Amino acid sequence: MANTTLSPLHRADGSARYTKNGYSVIAAVNGPIEVQRRDELPEEAAVDVAVRPAAGLGGLPERHLESILQNTLRHVIVVSAHPRTLIQFTLQIVTSPGDDSVTGSLPQASSNLPVLPALLQASILALLSTSIPLFMTLTATLVAVNPNGILLVEPSVQEIKLASSIHVLAFSSHGDLLVVESEGDFTIDKWEEVHKKAKSICHEEAGDESESGSEDVSMSSDDSSKIENVLKEAVERKIAKEQRWKESTG
Amino acid sequence: MTLPTPPQPLTFPALTFAKLAPRPFLTAHLTSPSGPLRPSGRLPSQPRAPTCNAGSLTHANGSAVVRCGDTAAVCGVRAEILKVDDVAGYEGREVEDGGDEDGDEDGEEDEEERRSEEREPKRRRNDRDDLARLMLLVPNIELATGCSPAHLPGGPPSVLAQTLTQRVMRLLLTGDMIGLEPLRIWFRPTEGAAGATGDERIGGDGGEMEARRAGDEDGIAKAEVKAFWVLYIDVLFISLDGNAFDAAWFAILAALRDTLLPRAWWDADREMVLCSDEVAEAGRLVVRDVLVPLSFGVFEGEGMGVGEEGREEGKGRWVLVDMDGFEEGLCREEGTVVVGEGGRVVRIEKSGGLGVGVGEMTGLVELAVKRREEWMRVLGML
Numbered sequence: 001m002a003n004t005t006l007s008p009l010h011r012a013d014g015s016a017r018y019t020k021n022g023y024s025v026i027a028a029v030n031g032p033i034e035v036q037r038r039d040e041l042p043e044e045a046a047v048d049v050a051v052r053p054a055a056g057l058g059g060l061p062e063r064h065l066e067s068i069l070q071n072t073l074r075h076v077i078v079v080s081a082h083p084r085t086l087i088q089f090t091l092q093i094v095t096s097p098g099d100d101s102v103t104g105s106l107p108q109a110s111s112n113l114p115v116l117p118a119l120l121q122a123s124i125l126a127l128l129s130t131s132i133p134l135f136m137t138l139t140a141t142l143v144a145v146n147p148n149g150i151l152l153v154e155p156s157v158q159e160i161k162l163a164s165s166i167h168v169l170a171f172s173s174h175g176d177l178l179v180v181e182s183e184g185d186f187t188i189d190k191w192e193e194v195h196k197k198a199k200s201i202c203h204e205e206a207g208d209e210s211e212s213g214s215e216d217v218s219m220s221s222d223d224s225s226k227i228e229n230v231l232k233e234a235v236e237r238k239i240a241k242e243q244r245w246k247e248s249t250g
Numbered sequence: 251m252t253l254p255t256p257p258q259p260l261t262f263p264a265l266t267f268a269k270l271a272p273r274p275f276l277t278a279h280l281t282s283p284s285g286p287l288r289p290s291g292r293l294p295s296q297p298r299a300p301t302c303n304a305g306s307l308t309h310a311n312g313s314a315v316v317r318c319g320d321t322a323a324v325c326g327v328r329a330e331i332l333k334v335d336d337v338a339g340y341e342g343r344e345v346e347d348g349g350d351e352d353g354d355e356d357g358e359e360d361e362e363e364r365r366s367e368e369r370e371p372k373r374r375r376n377d378r379d380d381l382a383r384l385m386l387l388v389p390n391i392e393l394a395t396g397c398s399p400a401h402l403p404g405g406p407p408s409v410l411a412q413t414l415t416q417r418v419m420r421l422l423l424t425g426d427m428i429g430l431e432p433l434r435i436w437f438r439p440t441e442g443a444a445g446a447t448g449d450e451r452i453g454g455d456g457g458e459m460e461a462r463r464a465g466d467e468d469g470i471a472k473a474e475v476k477a478f479w480v481l482y483i484d485v486l487f488i489s490l491d492g493n494a495f496d497a498a499w500f501a502i503l504a505a506l507r508d509t510l511l512p513r514a515w516w517d518a519d520r521e522m523v524l525c526s527d528e529v530a531e532a533g534r535l536v537v538r539d540v541l542v543p544l545s546f547g548v549f550e551g552e553g554m555g556v557g558e559e560g561r562e563e564g565k566g567r568w569v570l571v572d573m574d575g576f577e578e579g580l581c582r583e584e585g586t587v588v589v590g591e592g593g594r595v596v597r598i599e600k601s602g603g604l605g606v607g608v609g610e611m612t613g614l615v616e617l618a619v620k621r622r623e624e625w626m627r628v629l630g631m632l
Contacts, residue, residue, distance in 0.1 A: 060412050060413075060415055060416040060419070061416055063409055063412040063413055063416065064412070064413045064416040064417065066409070067409060067410075067413045068601050071582070071584070071601045071602035072601050072602060074582065074602065075582060075583075075602055075603050075604075111420065111424075112416075112420075147371060162375075167598075172604060174604075176604040176607065177604065177606065177607050177608070178601070178603075178604060179600070179601045180585070180598050180599060180600050180601075180611075181598075181599050181601075182595075182597060182598040182599065183420060183421075183424045183596070183597050184424055184596070185424075185426065185590075185594055185595075185596060186594070186595050187593060187594060187595060188593070188595055188611075188612055188615045191595060191598060191611070192608055192612070195608050
């Protein structure tokens with residue numbers, strides 16, 4: 001079950017905390033702010049992402065995650081709306097499910113992918129908590145395939161360790177594939193299966209919408225298997241909070 | 251009555267056009283009436299022809315120079331010894347019998363063969379864990395060599411260089427290319443007797459088995475792993491014109507296939523690892539699978555205004571494989587697929603846009619399989 005908090009940090013322009021599957025990430029967004037001359041882009045906002053690991057200083061795995069996030073967020077934000085500015089993300093991994101065995105103690109021994117969905121979700125929630133215009137929102141999930149070919153959604157650390165392949169997929173709010181990071185040993189048919197499964201988790205099909213439309217809001221929000229609903233719920237809470245003055249005066 | 255002469259159209263060479271308006275330049279090429287063609291004359295799905303020269307560095311254990319278009323990289327593999335005593339908290343894993351990583355078990359009994367087949371995935375996973383934990387493969391990619399104006403020499407490693415190193419590292423570890431067995435350096439108590447049998451087989455693995463069995467029977471010191479080879483894999487870019495990952499990976503692949511490890515053993519009296527300087531005794535590193543990446547980008551045409559038939563021209567998406575530097579500057583969405591033997595996929599990554607869905611990805615994997623054949627030919631394997 002995902003746990004979200006919008007705007008836990010008061011000094012940042014926007015922030016969010018996202019906890020799921022043992023990973024907890026705090027994201028802060030500042031922007032549009034002044035940009036250094038050498039990073040300035042004449043026609044769009046520069047996007048800068050810094051990922052801080054739960055322990056120690058960032059290294060190669062964090063740089064890799066940063067470049068994936070930067071590439072993705074640049075596509076999500078309407079960067080052309082704020083030319084010659086900077087939108088800065090700071091993502092702190094607060095907790096990650098520790099692997100207590102000796103082999104898991106070194107960062108390079110394990111994959112850096114399992115934390116990616118939480119980072120993506122936290123940054124999109126932080127963007128929602130600011131007023132930066134977006135083209136779309138996104139939802140991300142992690143799927144592992146175990147050696148018997150069974151798909152495991154949001155696997156545990158041990159399951160990831162034994163899995164033959166792990167897949168991070170993110171979908172836009174229109175249901176298009178936005179990010180893929182798959183590693184391990186698999187076939188393209190398996191990957192298509194993973195894609196289908198991940199899409200069903202991340203994105204409500206057009207057919208489902210009429211169904212959920214007939215239900216009342218609280219019912220559809222309870223369906224935590226759909227990650228989109230986590231976003232919806234967070235936005236609903238934010239709107240309710242911001243409209244409080246109106247309700248009390250009205 | 252004379253008609254006014256039509257004004258001379260403003261013309262300039264193609265190169266100037268490319269500099270002034272890169273996006274419309276590429277769009278114009280891709281929307282040409284004779285079918286989409288890139289400025290380099292390639293089709294969108296056509297990668298550049300590779301060349302490879304292995305063994306060009308004399309002082310490295312293995313090396314290769316690889317060139318794809320104007321991207322050229324040199325890779326050197328240096329093997330150094332890591333003593334087990336120097337590893338903090340090292341606990342030796344019980345090593346299974348036999349060093350035949352590729353299942354050359356003709357003489358074995360049926361039952362034993364089946365048993366070892368069942369254990370094979372587990373052993374491989376353990377090997378992979380150990381490779382990662384002991385950091386026996388250390389890749390590094392250097393872009394600050396003056397290879398392109400975007401990467402000035404003298405600075406700290408750029409984000410691109412660090413990201414490339416990380417991606418290469420993950421692919422080395424998850425791709426299951428190199429087994430742990432060739433990297434183990436053994437202590438063999440009955441060195442003299444085992445030496446003779448060991449020489450019959452390349453790599454001396456048989457000798458280790460013999461020694462272990464002999465040791466078990468006599469109840470004296472067992473054969474044990476005393477040290478490991480650490481492979482330092484350095485890639486320097488001589489010239490960079492797009493698609494750094496593929497070039498770096500090919501250079502690494504060719505260099506690893508070229509790597510010779512000297513015969514090494516633990517000398518109990520001197521308490522150190524000794525290496526034989528006989529080239530004939532050195533073993534070539536076994537690369538289990540040729541993993542071939544294919545990087546791609548998606549170019550999104552912004553449109554060149556409304557055409558004569560009332561529809562907008564030049565709007566569309568093109569998936570370009572093996573981009574050059576010019577195209578890379580214009581493509582936001584980028585990714586890589588990596589395939590191995592028999593259509594197995596080892597890695598799929600993409601980010602930055604919506605252009606590649608399931609259908610496109612399937613097509614790209616097929617292209618990567620073709621690319622693999624091309625590479626096998628270049629490496630002299632087909």
